[in-house]
Amino acid sequence: MRELTHLNEQGAANMVDVGDKAVTERLASASGFVRLSEATVQHIRDNTVPKGDMLAVARIAGIQAAKKTSDLIPLCHPLALNRVRVDLNVTDTGVSIVATVGVSGKTGVEMEALTAVSVAALALYDMVKSMDRTAVIERIQLESKSGGKSGDYSR
Numbered sequence: 001m002r003e004l005t006h007l008n009e010q011g012a013a014n015m016v017d018v019g020d021k022a023v024t025e026r027l028a029s030a031s032g033f034v035r036l037s038e039a040t041v042q043h044i045r046d047n048t049v050p051k052g053d054m055l056a057v058a059r060i061a062g063i064q065a066a067k068k069t070s071d072l073i074p075l076c077h078p079l080a081l082n083r084v085r086v087d088l089n090v091t092d093t094g095v096s097i098v099a100t101v102g103v104s105g106k107t108g109v110e111m112e113a114l115t116a117v118s119v120a121a122l123a124l125y126d127m128v129k130s131m132d133r134t135a136v137i138e139r140i141q142l143e144s145k146s147g148g149k150s151g152d153y154s155r
Contacts, residue, residue, distance in 0.1 A: 013075060021106040026147035029100045030113035032140035034124045036094040040132040044090050054127040055088045058097070062086035062120030066101050066112040073115065077107050084112070086120055094135075095124055098143070108148050114140060 036044075043049050051057075063084045070078040083102040088095055099116035101109040121137045128135050144154040 018106040024147045026108045027102045028110040028113040028145040029143040030117045032097045032117040032121050033138045034095045035136040037132050051127045058120040058123040059086045061123035062116040065119030066116040069112045069115040079103050
């Protein structure tokens with residue numbers, strides 16, 4: 001997990017100094033869910049969503065978001081990610097999303113995994129909003145992390 005941000009003399013937040021930390025293999029996984037109507041789920045299964053293949057679009061959106069996390073979250077370190085995987089599974093009630101992110105670095109990739117899930121969910125929502133006003137983004141959460149000084153975590 002990222003270290004807490006410190007305040008400078010003026011009370012402003014600073015990015016944590018990770019210069020002295022060791023480079024280690026780090027992995028994080030996050031999940032989320034987009035609840036949809038039965039009709040929308042059927043459109044996804046039939047690949048008849050008017051905007052196109054929403055699963056492919058959401059997967060790419062999630063991968064792009066993980067790579068741009070430091071541009072979106074002000075105090076995140078920019079990281080050269082080794083891998084990003086976004087898995088989407090259509091269920092009877094919507095689409096589940098799991099993102100897994102890995103890096104060889106001095107800080108973890110929890111925020112990258114959470115950002116990937118969040119943006120993939122937003123992309124799904126965008127693609128169905130005109131046909132399903134009941135769509136809801138739910139349960140975005142960290143599932144696990146490994147590597148680094150603070151140790152491993154699993155929900």
